[in-house]
Amino acid sequence: DAGVIQSPRHEVTEMGQEVTLRCKPISGHNSLFWYRQTMMRGLELLIYFNNNVPIDDSGMPEDRFSAKMPNASFSTLKIQPSEPRDSAVYFCASSLVAATNEKLFFGSGTQLSVL
Amino acid sequence: SQQGEEDPQALSIQEGENATMNCSYKTSINNLQWYRQNSGRGLVHLILIRSNEREKHSGRLRVTLDTSKKSSSLLITASRAADTASYFCATTPSGGYQKVTFGTGTKLQVIP
Numbered sequence: 001d002a003g004v005i006q007s008p009r010h011e012v013t014e015m016g017q018e019v020t021l022r023c024k025p026i027s028g029h030n031s032l033f034w035y036r037q038t039m040m041r042g043l044e045l046l047i048y049f050n051n052n053v054p055i056d057d058s059g060m061p062e063d064r065f066s067a068k069m070p071n072a073s074f075s076t077l078k079i080q081p082s083e084p085r086d087s088a089v090y091f092c093a094s095s096l097v098a099a100t101n102e103k104l105f106f107g108s109g110t111q112l113s114v115l
Numbered sequence: 116s117q118q119g120e121e122d123p124q125a126l127s128i129q130e131g132e133n134a135t136m137n138c139s140y141k142t143s144i145n146n147l148q149w150y151r152q153n154s155g156r157g158l159v160h161l162i163l164i165r166s167n168e169r170e171k172h173s174g175r176l177r178v179t180l181d182t183s184k185k186s187s188s189l190l191i192t193a194s195r196a197a198d199t200a201s202y203f204c205a206t207t208p209s210g211g212y213q214k215v216t217f218g219t220g221t222k223l224q225v226i227p
Contacts, residue, residue, distance in 0.1 A: 004157075031213055043158075043203065043217040056214055091157055097213050103148060104205075104215060106157030 002026075006092050006107035014115050018080040021110045024073055025094030033104065034067055034077050035091040043091075049075065050097070082114045119204045119218025127224040134191040136221040138204030139184075147180055148205045148215070149189050158203065161189075166209065196227045 005024040013019055025032050034046040047057040049069045057067070064083070069075040079086055089111050093104040119140045128134055138147070146165045150158040164171045164180045164187070171178045177190040191198055204218040 033215065035217075042219050045214065045216050048214060050213070055212055093158075095213065095215075102146060102207060102213060102215075103160040103163055104150075104158070106159070108157050 004092055004094050004105050004107035006090075006110050008110060009108065010111045010113075012113045012115065013082055015083055016081045017114075018078065019082045019086075019112060019114075021077040021090050021092075021112070023075045023077070023092030023107060025075070025092070026096075026105055027073065029094035029096045029105070030072070031095045031097050032069060032075050033093040033095075034075070035093065036088045037091060037109075038088045046077070079112075082112075084114045087112055087114050119206055119216070121202070121204060121218045121221045123221060124219070125222045125224075127226065128194055130194060130196055130225055130227050132194055134194050134198070134223055134225070136189045136202050136223070138187045138189070138218050140187075140204070140206050140218070141185065142206075143209045144182070145207045145209045147178075147187050148207075149176075149178060149187075150203045150205060150217070152201045152203065152220075154200075161202075191223075194223075194225045196225050199223060199225045 007022045031050050033048040036044045046059045047067045052069045067077045089109045091109045093106045095104045119138045122137045148163045149161045152158045162173045162178050164178050175192045180187045201220045201222045203220045205215050
């Protein structure tokens with residue numbers, strides 16, 4: 001089992017550029033989560049999907065952020081235009097929502113630096 | 116927004132001692148989970164306790180849940196240097212959706 005795969009591992013970009021983060025969940029999982037982690041704000045839930053449908057995007061900071069899940073094996077988080085305050089580690093996690101197993105499996109994260 | 120708040124924020128103990136971390140949350144939950152994060156890595160699930168359970172064990176881990184006080188504790192017994200990490204509680208609210216939100220975390224250092 002390959003686990004949750006995120007790319008890129010590191011991203012350095014300049015303010016105003018578009019940034020796309022990618023996530024491949026574990027095969028068979030039906031929920032996918034995007035989190036952002038910073039020292040100041042901790043782990044924030046940005047958005048989560050169930051069966052490819054966005055269920056709650058109330059954590060998305062502003063319209064510059066968008067997320068898609070076109071199929072069960074791929075999701076993207078896009079920031080356009082990026083700003084220095086978007087610098088953080090972005091994690092993707094997936095889970096299989098079943099009667100007894102609701103734990104999340106996390107990817108290794110994308111370290112984003114916006115200069 | 117964050118649901119849980121951990122206490123203490125940081126904890127430093129000697130190898131072999133027990134470590135206790137506490138988590139308080141705000142709303143009714145379906146379950147509560149504990150995760151570990153090593154520096155620069157993703158989070159790893161440790162244990163899940165459901166709202167109708169009061170205590171759960173897994174190896175050297177013991178978790179308690181008090182829904183009347185909206186609090187949980189994680190006890191790591193006989194700590195090892197490899198337990199050095201940040202520990203987070205995460206809650207799933209009651210009501211059907213799996214909106215898992217994390218607490219602020221406790222940074223544990225185990226000194227060999």
